[in-house]
Amino acid sequence: MLLDKELPKIRTLPSCTCLSILSISAAFKPLIEFYIPGGSIKYYQNVLDYNDRMVTIRDVAKKMNISITTVSRAMDGYADVARDTRELVIRTAHEMGYTPNRAARQLRRQRAETIGYILPTEKPQFTDAFHSEFIAGLGDMAAESNFDLLVSAAAPESVAEQSLYERWVQGRKVDGIVLNRIRLHDWRIQYLSEQKIPFVSLERSLLPVEFIGIEADANQGFLELMAYLIHQGHRRIAYIGAAPQLKIEMDRYNSYLAGLKAAGILPDPVIITHANLTPEGGYLAAERLLRLENVPTAMVCVNDLTAIGAMHAANESGLQVGRDIVITGFDGISDSAHTQPPLTTLDQPVYKIAHQLAGMLLALINGQPLVEQQVKIEPKLIFRKSTGG
Amino acid sequence: MLLDKELPKIRTLPSCTCLSILSISAAFKPLIEFYIPGGSIKYYQNVLDYNDRMVTIRDVAKKMNISITTVSRAMDGYADVARDTRELVIRTAHEMGYTPNRAARQLRRQRAETIGYILPTEKPQFTDAFHSEFIAGLGDMAAESNFDLLVSAAAPESVAEQSLYERWVQGRKVDGIVLNRIRLHDWRIQYLSEQKIPFVSLERSLLPVEFIGIEADANQGFLELMAYLIHQGHRRIAYIGAAPQLKIEMDRYNSYLAGLKAAGILPDPVIITHANLTPEGGYLAAERLLRLENVPTAMVCVNDLTAIGAMHAANESGLQVGRDIVITGFDGISDSAHTQPPLTTLDQPVYKIAHQLAGMLLALINGQPLVEQQVKIEPKLIFRKSTGG
DNA sequence: AGAAATGAGCATTTGCGATTGAGCATTAAC
DNA sequence: GTTAATGCTCAATCGCAAATGCTCATTTCT
Numbered sequence: 001m002l003l004d005k006e007l008p009k010i011r012t013l014p015s016c017t018c019l020s021i022l023s024i025s026a027a028f029k030p031l032i033e034f035y036i037p038g039g040s041i042k043y044y045q046n047v048l049d050y051n052d053r054m055v056t057i058r059d060v061a062k063k064m065n066i067s068i069t070t071v072s073r074a075m076d077g078y079a080d081v082a083r084d085t086r087e088l089v090i091r092t093a094h095e096m097g098y099t100p101n102r103a104a105r106q107l108r109r110q111r112a113e114t115i116g117y118i119l120p121t122e123k124p125q126f127t128d129a130f131h132s133e134f135i136a137g138l139g140d141m142a143a144e145s146n147f148d149l150l151v152s153a154a155a156p157e158s159v160a161e162q163s164l165y166e167r168w169v170q171g172r173k174v175d176g177i178v179l180n181r182i183r184l185h186d187w188r189i190q191y192l193s194e195q196k197i198p199f200v201s202l203e204r205s206l207l208p209v210e211f212i213g214i215e216a217d218a219n220q221g222f223l224e225l226m227a228y229l230i231h232q233g234h235r236r237i238a239y240i241g242a243a244p245q246l247k248i249e250m251d252r253y254n255s256y257l258a259g260l261k262a263a264g265i266l267p268d269p270v271i272i273t274h275a276n277l278t279p280e281g282g283y284l285a286a287e288r289l290l291r292l293e294n295v296p297t298a299m300v301c302v303n304d305l306t307a308i309g310a311m312h313a314a315n316e317s318g319l320q321v322g323r324d325i326v327i328t329g330f331d332g333i334s335d336s337a338h339t340q341p342p343l344t345t346l347d348q349p350v351y352k353i354a355h356q357l358a359g360m361l362l363a364l365i366n367g368q369p370l371v372e373q374q375v376k377i378e379p380k381l382i383f384r385k386s387t388g389g
Numbered sequence: 390m391l392l393d394k395e396l397p398k399i400r401t402l403p404s405c406t407c408l409s410i411l412s413i414s415a416a417f418k419p420l421i422e423f424y425i426p427g428g429s430i431k432y433y434q435n436v437l438d439y440n441d442r443m444v445t446i447r448d449v450a451k452k453m454n455i456s457i458t459t460v461s462r463a464m465d466g467y468a469d470v471a472r473d474t475r476e477l478v479i480r481t482a483h484e485m486g487y488t489p490n491r492a493a494r495q496l497r498r499q500r501a502e503t504i505g506y507i508l509p510t511e512k513p514q515f516t517d518a519f520h521s522e523f524i525a526g527l528g529d530m531a532a533e534s535n536f537d538l539l540v541s542a543a544a545p546e547s548v549a550e551q552s553l554y555e556r557w558v559q560g561r562k563v564d565g566i567v568l569n570r571i572r573l574h575d576w577r578i579q580y581l582s583e584q585k586i587p588f589v590s591l592e593r594s595l596l597p598v599e600f601i602g603i604e605a606d607a608n609q610g611f612l613e614l615m616a617y618l619i620h621q622g623h624r625r626i627a628y629i630g631a632a633p634q635l636k637i638e639m640d641r642y643n644s645y646l647a648g649l650k651a652a653g654i655l656p657d658p659v660i661i662t663h664a665n666l667t668p669e670g671g672y673l674a675a676e677r678l679l680r681l682e683n684v685p686t687a688m689v690c691v692n693d694l695t696a697i698g699a700m701h702a703a704n705e706s707g708l709q710v711g712r713d714i715v716i717t718g719f720d721g722i723s724d725s726a727h728t729q730p731p732l733t734t735l736d737q738p739v740y741k742i743a744h745q746l747a748g749m750l751l752a753l754i755n756g757q758p759l760v761e762q763q764v765k766i767e768p769k770l771i772f773r774k775s776t777g778g
Numbered sequence: 779a780g781a782a783a784t785g786a787g788c789a790t791t792t793g794c795g796a797t798t799g800a801g802c803a804t805t806a807a808c
Numbered sequence: 809g810t811t812a813a814t815g816c817t818c819a820a821t822c823g824c825a826a827a828t829g830c831t832c833a834t835t836t837c838t
Contacts, residue, residue: 058796078798085815102492106822107795128521338701470788
């Protein structure tokens with residue numbers, strides 16, 4: 001008799017961290033690890049000994065004296081179940097506290113009933129304010145369709161990122177993927193198209209691939225913003241952007257240029273700079289700008305987090321934001337209302353966008369027709385103290 | 390032939406959002422929903438038709454001409470597999486890109502291979518900075534053991550919270566649970582003990598239940614902090630706390646009192662106030678304090694987020710934090726370095742704490758002996774500009 | 779030395795809980 | 809009296825783990 005087994009020595013795939021259910025997955029582990037810790041042997045014991053069994057579809061069927069099939073079909077909305085039967089099944093199931101076993105269903109259906117999102121991040125921090133809202137939106141929508149949301153993190157354009165996507169796709173860990181922070185020539189889009197995995201994205205790439213997702217039209221709002229700053233008398237307006245290969249960077253940068261052009265101002269490369277969408281990046285970029293001989297009187301940032309960092313730098317230089325210098329953001333994350341001073345920003349309904357995005361993906365997965373394949377959203381300008389007035 | 394089925398009419402359990410894997414779950418849906426949208430009927434189609442099949446344990450076994458059992462046991466670290474066989478199996482599996490099907494394994498093992506964490510939150514926002522780091526720590530550790538982390542959110546002491554915990558426990562959605570924001574008499578601890586579900590917690594309750602988890606010892610750091618403030622000449626030091634039934638509130642409040650007492654200062658109930666651990670709460674509380682006749686010269690806050698709100702209020706009153714008034718936090722979240730001015734705080738290694746906490750829980754689940762059942766951590770005082778100097 | 783006991787190493791088989799194509803009654807319609 | 813619609817059940821999976829059991833080699837016992 002061989003009940004004993006050694007302590008788990010093999011770790012196969014990295015696992016996951018799940019969120020409403022949200023599921024996060026380790027990005028950095030090798031496929032299979034194999035190590036023998038001194039060869040010690042331990043008895044295997046299952047400590048999870050609950051008293052009560054789970055209630056299964058069998059129990060429901062038995063209690064009602066009908067077949068398992070009928071219960072399943074009734075719960076799942078098949079048309080070949082009599083109305084009365086269906087209602088009774090549902091009532092009974094509810095009373096008995098029956099809930100379909102997810103693992104069994106997934107096994108049988110060969111679907112993960114899960115959508116995935118990979119956070120573009122470098123740090124061991126799970127989310128920033130933007131992604132926090134984004135994930136919440138995805139998760140809630142997924143939950144509405146009884147789907148999981150699997151979330152993990154990997155640095156953009158890293159090996160880890162690529163292997164993570166591959167694992168999720170090849171291993172069928174997810175039935176569809178949400179993309180964000182699209183790069184101009186984004187391998188992910190190419191890859192997912194080839195693999196025929198459903199996906200949607202926030203922002204589109206320049207690749208000649210059919211686009212399904214949501215686009216925020218920065219242009220209109222940015223022009224307004226620039227016009228406002230220029231109307232206030234600003235002529236030397238700096239720009240703190242993101243990595244140039246990002247779609248949002250291209251859009252917002254172009255809008256910045258357009259805003260300058262509309263007022264007949266020539267862009268000055270010296271005050272056009274790039275950060276990495278984080279407060280740290282914004283801080284460093286702004287610091288540099290503030291050490292210039294001809295200090296800009298306004299800083300337009302590609303997102304709120306960058307702006308928060310920039311404000312930090314300005315404050316540290318003894319400047320009072322909103323009076324001595326003017327700073328703006330983009331996104332309208334909730335923190336932006338609590339900075340000192342509160343941040344003028346282009347507000348996007350991040351939660352709603354994510355919610356809708358997930359909805360589109362689910363429709364795709366279920367083969368339902370999409371009403372709109374491409375949705376445009378116009379960010380709304382919110383004036384706060386960081387631009388004076 | 391009956392291929393058609395109506396559009397999904399039944400939604401059973403709320404689903405999940407998963408994170409390194411992290412899994413979030415919808416907190417607010419009823420157990421079973423039943424609605425008929427006009428009785429429209431749609432054809433069912435499975436759109437997920439990949440070309441290639443998944444590679445299963447069978448394929449590996451066939452290729453190697455051994456039984457699937459052996460493959461399984463080899464991969465799983467059982468002792469009754471010859472060393473050579475095991476290594477060959479692992480190599481082959483890797484080459485073939487085999488990775489065990491999670492659903493099948495879970496179904497068979499009757500384990501979810503998932504640990505759970507329920508965010509204490511009211512809003513539809515997924516996380517704040519504190520929990521973001523906390524979740525990252527949990528998720529990464531879970532991933533190391535090939536576990537998922539299931540994350541959801543519910544308001545503390547709400548019906549939703551209770552039903553969520555019950556669903557996770559009764560429905561075996563998780564094999565263990567991580568608790569945080571412990572209340573002095575916490576029903577969750579009682580419930581989980583009774584149900585014999587493994588759990589660990591950050592902070593302990595006053596219940597006579599064996600405690601497994603991590604405790605942060607606020608006292609020492611707080612005394613130092615208070616001594617520092619008093620040394621600076623502050624005599625009127627306000628306190629902005631959290632709900633009094635929280636363990637952290639009790640600890641930190643008591644330490645605040647102890648700090649005053651050590652300096653022979655009598656506490657003034659007028660400047661002792663409670664918020665809800667959010668910036669919004671801190672803002673409102675501070676606003677009230679600043680309208681007092683005898684305005685405090687320092688505000689000690691129960692956590693960083695509260696302090697951030699308080700700073701906002703102070704700034705808005707035209708006070709310069711660090712010069713006109715002094716404000717402190719607790720937690721050392723990364724945002725605290727980017728406030729204006731940067732925040733003096735008691736730094737806890739949130740990520741590390743969560744990481745270790747998850748490790749303890751996993752040991753518990755696997756029936757491994759715990760080296761330490763109770764771990765104490767001392768937060769470290771970080772002086773920044775918000776306390777002048 | 780011969781018989782019995784042990785155990786390593788692997789195979790067979792069963793079933794976890796659910797879904798689903800096919801098929802079987804029963805009744806209604808023409 | 810055939811055909812069709814309706815409502816239900818059968819039985820076959822899905823991929824894996826674990827209980828059981830078999831074989832053969834080695835050790836232990838007498």
